[in-house]
Amino acid sequence: MSASVIVPVILSGGSGTRLWPMSRPEMPKQLLPLTADETMLQLTAQRADGPGYDAPIVVASARHAEMVEDQLAAVGATPQALVLEPMGRNTAPAIALAALAAPLPDAPLLVMPSDHVIADVDAFRTAIDAALPMVEEGWLVTFGIAPDAPETGYGWIRIGDEIAAGVHRVNRFIEKPPLDRAQAMLDEGSHAWNGGIFLFRADRYLEVLEREVPAMVAAARESMAKAKREGTRIWPDADAFAASPSDSIDYAVMEKASRVAVVPVAMGWSDVGSWDALHAISERDAAGNAHDADRVLAIDTTGCLVRSDGIRVSLVGVSDLIVVASGNDVLILPRGRSQEVKKLIEAMKEKG
Known part of the structure; x- marks a missing residue:
């Protein structure tokens, strides 16, 4: 496999309680067919399938292992690795586990939450194609969702100078804003929602994370070194992983790295958060x-x-x-x- 083949990383560890009573810890929203005949997990896997994409790495809760495998098998998306978190530690450690499970150290990882909706998959793939050359050069890329409302429930991104066709430097990340600030950013037009979808090389992600939160990478490495493995299933060592700080990828990596880019894209995105x-x-x-x-x-x-x-x-x-x-x-x-x-x-x- 060449380094330019993208490895989808599907984050499926969430409990989805905001969609109670249908979504529950034992059957969270990503495992439900809320928007189509397929479940949200199945739709996520299908977005990154075909030429140019490797089999996915899925990070999930151990309690959902069989359901995840069955649902992915039903749409022909058998994972190359199913990393079963012993406990939740937020997105930054979960992605570190996936990066350590990648088939090559410099494999491009397309990190996707398993419970989002993307109506225009062609636009999504076009944005991925635009980002990939910069990723191969070591940039960490996020996909900025074209905003259509002064949303206060999302983080925002101020879009900087264009550094390649369709790719811009991130000027700065903005926490969930009050309504007046969100309206001002919407009116200004140089901002995007932070949708939580990323593309970067596995080694670059681990490099930045190790510099910023060394204890997190140390815990991830030890938990994977001591992991139990059975077929494609990987059980990271619980004691080692428990030592990891809990933090999101935004705080731990994206807001601190030097070469961070954004690809603005209108692709009919929703996090189906309510x-x-x-x-x-x-x-x-x-x-x-x-x-x-x-x-x-x-x-x-x-x-x-x-x-x-x-x-x-x-x-x-x-x-x-x-x-x-x-x-x-x-x-x-x-x-x-x-x-x-x-x-x-x-x-x-x-x-x-």
Whole structure:
């Protein structure tokens, strides 16, 4: 395999509790068919398949190993390595494990969360093609999502000078902004959302991480050296990995490295971070409702998202609600407040 063959790295360790009650720690959102017949994990794998792409490295929770393997096999995307984290330590250590599992030290790694939506895969691949020459020269590249709203729930990127066709230097990363700052950045037009998708060589990532957070790389190396291996499954040593600091790739690497670039791209991206976000990207009927016609009956109802994986749900004379039924749990709340699901999760934890 030449160094220019891209190795997809799929991060599938999240618990997805913001989409409760359908998404739960034992069956998080990336393993659910929320936006298509395929699950979000399957769709992610299919985006980086074919000529120029190697088999993926998947980083997941050990409790999901069999489900991940079965879902990927069903779409012909058998991973070359399934790295099973003994515990969550955020994205920077997870990617370090993947970099150490890469088939070549300088392999380009395409790091993708497993629970995002990308409607325009051709645009995504065009952006990857633009980034790859810079990556081979040692640049760390992120993909900047063309913003269409003053979003306060995402980090933003200020786009700097163009250094190659379609590739710009990152001027700076901006934390989740207040609404007035987000609106100003949207109006200015020289900013993008930080979508959390990256392309860089494995050795360059480890080099920067080792310089900035040496304890993290040391823990990752020791955990992989002591790992249990069975076929494509890798169980990093739990005691060694537990010693790793917990931090995101943004804080640990991207905000500190010197050669960081961004490829701005409009590709129909969403992180599906809430039921409101799912309503926004779902097909809706003439009354603005997004629902499964087989399990939902809506009369004189407008602007609602209704999902059920079992029981039939009927609505009459209501507007702008989110109604989700899964197993023995039913969630009902106004549209626009679905981020408050986290309050329910916290309350349930307090009650045991």
